[in-house]
Amino acid sequence: MYLNFWGLKEKPFENTPDPRFLYCSLQHEEALSRLLYVVRERKGAGMLTGVFGCGKTLLAHTLLRELGSDIYRIALINNPKLSHIELLMDIALKLGASNLPARKTDVLTNLLLDSINEILQDNLKDGKETVIIIDEAHVIKDEDVWDELRLLLNFQLEDKFLLSLLLLGQPELRKIIEANKPLLQRITIKSRLESLSETDTSFYILHRLKIAGREKEIFTKGTIPLIHKQSGGIPRRINQICDMALFAGFGKKAKSIDEKIIQEVMKGLEE
Template identity: 45%
Template sequence: LELIGEIIYQLSGSFLSPKEVSKPELLHTLSQIVEENYYKQGLYSTIIIDEAQTVEGTELLEELRLLLNLQTDTNLFSLLLLGQLSFLEKIEKLPSLKQRLSIRFHLHPLDEANTRNYIEHRLKVAGQDKKIFTDSAYEEIYSFSKGIPRQINNICDLALLSGFIKQVKVIDKDIVFQAEKDLEGTFSFKEEGNND
């Protein structure tokens, strides 16, 4: 019930300890919050649970099922469960939860062109309009990340940090390659002129 207590806190700022409040009281409070958000404030609540594959045991999955039971004829909120494919295996073992999940979507890795578009979009959102990565750097990022967004983010973050430290304006394939080695645990950052 800690999950439901945390959702109540995130949606309302009210802390209710699952040790002091019963399960029906927690669910009733959550129901009141989403109804008030929807009907009185015109707010549609979206509850996002990231890394859902890390959910252990059926107790937490049962809480998610209880949460979805709050839905009425009017959908007052959305529940997004984000996770790796192993999460689907857990859902398969709990049909009562599976039947309440209306949409399932698997994000496939990006191809090389979309990897580049993804990076350029993130740079633009961050306020950067200049060309930061060379064409060969983009190719190397794709090759290393295999189009997986989290890997793309990690390699780009480290390459940008390395470029900042080296005070370069453009990230080339060599900087990306070094960042890859660092991500794999072979750290080799050396200050210029230091051969230690």
């Protein structure tokens, strides 16, 4: 493996949502602070959209870490392609419900809502805040599921919401929500992530290398425009190219990664 060769403690370009590696570009920082604002100021619901691979799931995991478990009880739903009953069940279980019946009947919907409401009231009594984060929310096509999510937001006291709901998804999520006026009205904060600029791509690469234990540059200046163009500024693709480049450079015993290595890697990725 190339770790020793490049003086790294761990792999710098893994496609995993590890908050330690978060590079806070202006847009990531703004998106994160808006999501935190929805939760900390009890604004009800917030939405984050962005193209695939731009950092939404990573921000969800960063939120979990930022909010911590002392005060916040958080249900992170990763795969919301569920029926409304399954979704409510998943939320209830992740918020700590126990003794839920397994049979999916309509009676169960009310039972689940009662159970979630009970958890919300208990959390309130204990001074805990409840947060539901739905990642990949754009895959929800079932109107019943959207209705249940909207109804969850009706759990509120006169002066504040009993839970915060964060919806994360690809750009089509925005259209889905815009077509759902009652839900749209409840979403107080919206933000979006775009691809990284060339300058941010350069800082992004440096940042991830530094977290992985390498202070000195590895990628020459000339590689940045190539990586940016090939990746479209999408972090997941930047990771892929940079990881392959480190591997190729290691094979050649190179001192740094230059344009030639990047071009070879790009050819390899296209094949």
